[in-house]
Structure formats: structure tokens, C-alpha cells
Amino acid sequence: MSLAEQDIDKLCELARLEIDADEIGDVAKKLSDIVDMVSQLSAVPTDGVEPMAHPLDRPQRLRDDVVTETNRRELYQRNAPAVERGLYLVPKVIE
Numbered sequence: 001m002s003l004a005e006q007d008i009d010k011l012c013e014l015a016r017l018e019i020d021a022d023e024i025g026d027v028a029k030k031l032s033d034i035v036d037m038v039s040q041l042s043a044v045p046t047d048g049v050e051p052m053a054h055p056l057d058r059p060q061r062l063r064d065d066v067v068t069e070t071n072r073r074e075l076y077q078r079n080a081p082a083v084e085r086g087l088y089l090v091p092k093v094i095e
Contacts, residue, residue, distance in 0.1 A: 001035045003028045 008028050012019050019027055054060075073086060082089035 001032060001039065003032045003035065 005024050005028060008019070008024050008031070011017075011031075077083045077086070077088070080088050
């Protein structure tokens, strides 16, 4: 699949990106190559293949669920302009 310059312009608008006019051709070629590669991957037969969370069949190493840091809330809130009962007070932004 080949992406046209109009497609690149629309993608840039949606992604809020700015690409120079002289780079659009190169970007279109690279994105078209990516879309072609995904199309090739979609053509691979995957019937009977179970989805897996990780390619390696190993259990996840987990750490103990213990607190490792001390509560420093009061120290951090000293710099805040407004605090009440341990909460940061901020201006109302939604009416």
C-alpha cells in the first residue's frame, strides 16, 4: 500500500506534527514500508496459536510487596502554595 502526500498531511494533522514539504516524500515511503510489513504479518496463518504475554516461557520474578520508602509528605508539602489536611489545594478550573 502506498501512502499519498494527502495521507501524510492528514496523519500529521491528527498527530499534531509538522513535517517540512521536502520531507513528505521520504516520510510517505517509510510509512508505506511499515504498512506493507504489517500486511505481510497479517498474512501469516495463526490458527491454533495461543496468545502469550511474553515470548519466553518463564515465570515473572516478583519482589516482595513491602514499603521501602519513608513517608515524606510533610517535607514535600512545605513548598506547596496551599495545603489542607495533607492535600494540595489548586484553583478551580472547571465550572
